[in-house]
Amino acid sequence: MKQNNIEQILSAHSVIPVVTIHSLDEVDSIIAALIEKDIRVIEVTLRTAVAFDAIKKMKASYSNEMCIGLGTVVNVDQMNEAKSVGVDFIVSPGLEENLIKELQKSGIPFIPGAATPSEIMQGMELGCSILKFFPANLFGGLETLKTYAQIFPSIQFCPTGGITEETHSSYLELTNVICVGGSWMMKK
Amino acid sequence: MKQNNIEQILSAHSVIPVVTIHSLDEVDSIIAALIEKDIRVIEVTLRTAVAFDAIKKMKASYSNEMCIGLGTVVNVDQMNEAKSVGVDFIVSPGLEENLIKELQKSGIPFIPGAATPSEIMQGMELGCSILKFFPANLFGGLETLKTYAQIFPSIQFCPTGGITEETHSSYLELTNVICVGGSWMMKK
Amino acid sequence: MKQNNIEQILSAHSVIPVVTIHSLDEVDSIIAALIEKDIRVIEVTLRTAVAFDAIKKMKASYSNEMCIGLGTVVNVDQMNEAKSVGVDFIVSPGLEENLIKELQKSGIPFIPGAATPSEIMQGMELGCSILKFFPANLFGGLETLKTYAQIFPSIQFCPTGGITEETHSSYLELTNVICVGGSWMMKK
Numbered sequence: 001m002k003q004n005n006i007e008q009i010l011s012a013h014s015v016i017p018v019v020t021i022h023s024l025d026e027v028d029s030i031i032a033a034l035i036e037k038d039i040r041v042i043e044v045t046l047r048t049a050v051a052f053d054a055i056k057k058m059k060a061s062y063s064n065e066m067c068i069g070l071g072t073v074v075n076v077d078q079m080n081e082a083k084s085v086g087v088d089f090i091v092s093p094g095l096e097e098n099l100i101k102e103l104q105k106s107g108i109p110f111i112p113g114a115a116t117p118s119e120i121m122q123g124m125e126l127g128c129s130i131l132k133f134f135p136a137n138l139f140g141g142l143e144t145l146k147t148y149a150q151i152f153p154s155i156q157f158c159p160t161g162g163i164t165e166e167t168h169s170s171y172l173e174l175t176n177v178i179c180v181g182g183s184w185m186m187k188k
Numbered sequence: 189m190k191q192n193n194i195e196q197i198l199s200a201h202s203v204i205p206v207v208t209i210h211s212l213d214e215v216d217s218i219i220a221a222l223i224e225k226d227i228r229v230i231e232v233t234l235r236t237a238v239a240f241d242a243i244k245k246m247k248a249s250y251s252n253e254m255c256i257g258l259g260t261v262v263n264v265d266q267m268n269e270a271k272s273v274g275v276d277f278i279v280s281p282g283l284e285e286n287l288i289k290e291l292q293k294s295g296i297p298f299i300p301g302a303a304t305p306s307e308i309m310q311g312m313e314l315g316c317s318i319l320k321f322f323p324a325n326l327f328g329g330l331e332t333l334k335t336y337a338q339i340f341p342s343i344q345f346c347p348t349g350g351i352t353e354e355t356h357s358s359y360l361e362l363t364n365v366i367c368v369g370g371s372w373m374m375k376k
Numbered sequence: 377m378k379q380n381n382i383e384q385i386l387s388a389h390s391v392i393p394v395v396t397i398h399s400l401d402e403v404d405s406i407i408a409a410l411i412e413k414d415i416r417v418i419e420v421t422l423r424t425a426v427a428f429d430a431i432k433k434m435k436a437s438y439s440n441e442m443c444i445g446l447g448t449v450v451n452v453d454q455m456n457e458a459k460s461v462g463v464d465f466i467v468s469p470g471l472e473e474n475l476i477k478e479l480q481k482s483g484i485p486f487i488p489g490a491a492t493p494s495e496i497m498q499g500m501e502l503g504c505s506i507l508k509f510f511p512a513n514l515f516g517g518l519e520t521l522k523t524y525a526q527i528f529p530s531i532q533f534c535p536t537g538g539i540t541e542e543t544h545s546s547y548l549e550l551t552n553v554i555c556v557g558g559s560w561m562m563k564k
Contacts, residue, residue: 147349
């Protein structure tokens with residue numbers, strides 16, 4: 001499910017499952033479980049060596065049903081490898097200027113992280129209007145997002161970090177939350 | 189009440205009311221209420237479209253009695269518009285290098301925001317010695333400021349965010365707090 | 377005890393005492409107290425004017441027994457003075473690009489501070505793989521470090537700020553904590 005920009009992708013999926021894959025054998029069952037929950041997007045983390053091969057497998061088998069992104073991207077080498085396996089989008093935990101500029105050149109939809117007002121303003125200066133608020137629960141959670149809604153009304157956030165099945169809808173109710181990321185839906 | 193630099197302005201006013209104006213009709217009563225409380229400074233937020241016209245009206249009618257600033261400034265376009273209406277000072281929620289450099293060129297007294305030690309050091313490198321600590325209550329409040337007093341003894345802060353009538357004097361007692369911002373005094 | 381890089385220094389000492397010295401007369405008793413506790417490293421803060429002279433005295437008398445560092449370094453002038461007195465390592469509360477680059481040129485082992493994911497990524501981009509997590513207790517403490525272990529597995533941290541005799545071993549148990557800083561061992 002290729003979409004041209006990050007706003008289209010995130011506004012089409014209110015919940016982004018953040019999934020760490022330990023073996024290629026898990027891929028089919030994970031995708032099946034997500035589709036059963038009517039979730040058509042996945043953010044594969046770069047926390048395991050198998051991440052790129054898992055994405056390749058997903059792109060080969062599920063590119064019509066799923067929007068397939070790579071998370072935890074922290075440098076340009078990882079971005080280039082992500083590009084070579086054809087990811088639909090990239091998520092980064094923070095904001096680093098060189099990486100942002102290369103991501104913009106790459107044409108791949110992406111969302112960088114930000115935690116503080118200064119980081120949000122640096123993101124705005126670089127042309128970003130959708131940011132991952134991370135780690136959400138450790139930097140004030142809902143209260144911080146409510147404050148940012150008043151100060152930065154043009155910025156949409158995807159809060160991620162410590163969000164649970166119980167709390168995720170409180171985040172989605174905020175005017176400046178486009179979607180939420182988490183892994184609660186992968187439990188059990 | 190024109191003052192030449194941000195230290196003069198902030199040290200003359202221990203409490204900075206942060207005010208969002210929804211209609212020009214409110215201006216006179218807001219200023220009257222502040223003067224009655226012996227508050228001679230106002231930070232008008234940029235959260236409403238009427239903010240610049242409200243400042244124009246204040247500057248025309250109250251420039252002898254009040255020091256009139258604009259808050260929530262996040263980019264150079266807003267700074268330029270603030271300059272054109274003659275604001276006495278500018279407040280920014282964060283630290284963004286291009287904006288700081290343009291503010292320095294403009295000659296307008298300003299205070300940028302910072303939340304973390306790295307942001308404070310980046311502000312120092314840019315020549316800033318007075319910073320807004322924002323959002324104060326969500327980044328450790330009094331405890332964080334006490335830590336910063338030990339680490340950054342040359343830096344003065346204007347904490348803003350979640351400060352109340354009850355808590356504001358605890359902030360003012362800290363050696364590194366030059367003034368506090370908030371909107372508790374506008375309630376009722 | 378000269379060691380060539382910051383990883384060697386920090387991995388050799390699980391606890392870094394952060395010490396503010398008020399008089400040169402204290403130096404001998406402080407060092408004796410540390411050696412009695414089998415602590416062979418000290419981070420002298422720059423919070424007092426006597427810090428550089430204290431380091432000179434330590435280097436003259438204890439350079440075989442102790443690894444002697446300077447903390448609270450926020451600019452290049454302080455770095456240069458630290459270099460002139462021969463410190464074994466430098467600690468900075470945050471990350472500021474110019475300072476990092478000068479520290480790298482200086483050849484002095486150093487550890488800069490970082491609090492947010494963006495700051496960690498900026499540190500990585502500058503070539504830093506060991507960072508001070510500061511102020512630890514005010515930015516989520518153990519929970520934040522556990523999150524960073526998943527996101528930044530290649531980065532080691534020295535948490536500092538609010539760590540006590542009771543809590544320091546919980547920090548040391550984390551896979552991404554190379555050592556902890558604090559002053560609890562100097563009490564009484």
